[in-house]
Amino acid sequence: MRSRLDTRPALVLAVSCSLLCGGVLYVQAEPGRYATTVAGLATGAAVLGGMAGRSRAQATRAAIAAAESAEKAARAEARTAVLAERTRIARDVHDVLAHSLAGIDMQGELVDALIDTGDLAGIREANGQAHSLVRESLRQAQWTVHALREDGLPLRESLTAMLESSGHHDALTVVGDVRELPARSTQCLLRIAQEALTNATRHAPGGEVGVRLTFAEEATVLSVRNKPATLPVTVATGSGMGLIGMRERIALLGGTVTTGPVTTGPDSGGWQVEAVIPR
Secondary structure (H helix, E strand, C coil), X not given: CCCCCCHHHHHHHHHHHHHHHHHHHHHHCCCCHHXXXXXXXXXXXXXXXXXXXXXXXXXXXXHHHHHHHHHHHHHHHHXXXXXXXXXXXXXXXXXXXXXXXXXXXXXXXXXHXXXXXXXXXXXXXXXXHHHHHXXXXXXXXXXXXXXXXXXXCCHHHHHHHHHHXXXXXXXXXXXXXXXCCCHHHHHHHHHHHHHHHHHHHHHCCCCCEEEEEEECCCEEEEEEEECCCCCCCCCCCCCCCHHHHHHHHHHCCCCEEEEEECXXXXXXXXXXXXXXXXX
């Protein structure tokens, strides 16, 4: 079993051996004393050479280990980024499908109910709403593709189009100086608005919806509020991922989302979703 001294003790030992050998040869060797003494002093050179070689080998091993560690860290970071991107894409796809399909399904159920009553005008209106939702879903798919490509999205215009296609005209109020937001922030607010409108349609059909977009100095705030239902509510089950998706999405941007019933004011009995994204 080999044992190795640390650099400092080995250096002291090499110098001591050189001095000792040189001193002994200086005292003992009469002829050629100086040449013999120099040869004695050089005995530690081999030790010093070995120490230098060992230091180079250690440095090489350390460099290789650091490179391998950096490569492993890069692979782990890449895997994390891929998983995060997959989660984001899955969330976007869920939002588009849940919003569109839930609305179309509700219009189909309404048509079935109206057929029994013979209300042709109501049937045409429900059918028109279904076609409107299909057109909206196509626009939402385009928005999703743009967002995945990190293209710029017009937030105010997109919210207006979303509300109009859902039958809520002049429902958007903008407060503050409009500014361009990062693509991820815009996409996040659009998805939250979309989910809130889907829930309003599902749980409060016929209830008036209002959306308020506030550009403050420290944050951008989106508030979606609906009044109580004025039409019969059809019991429907969702995937349960809507609210979770909202919170996960906005948490990635350092924001918050709150939901709850409206207890005061003209919208009392309704529901509100408010999202805040720091500037």
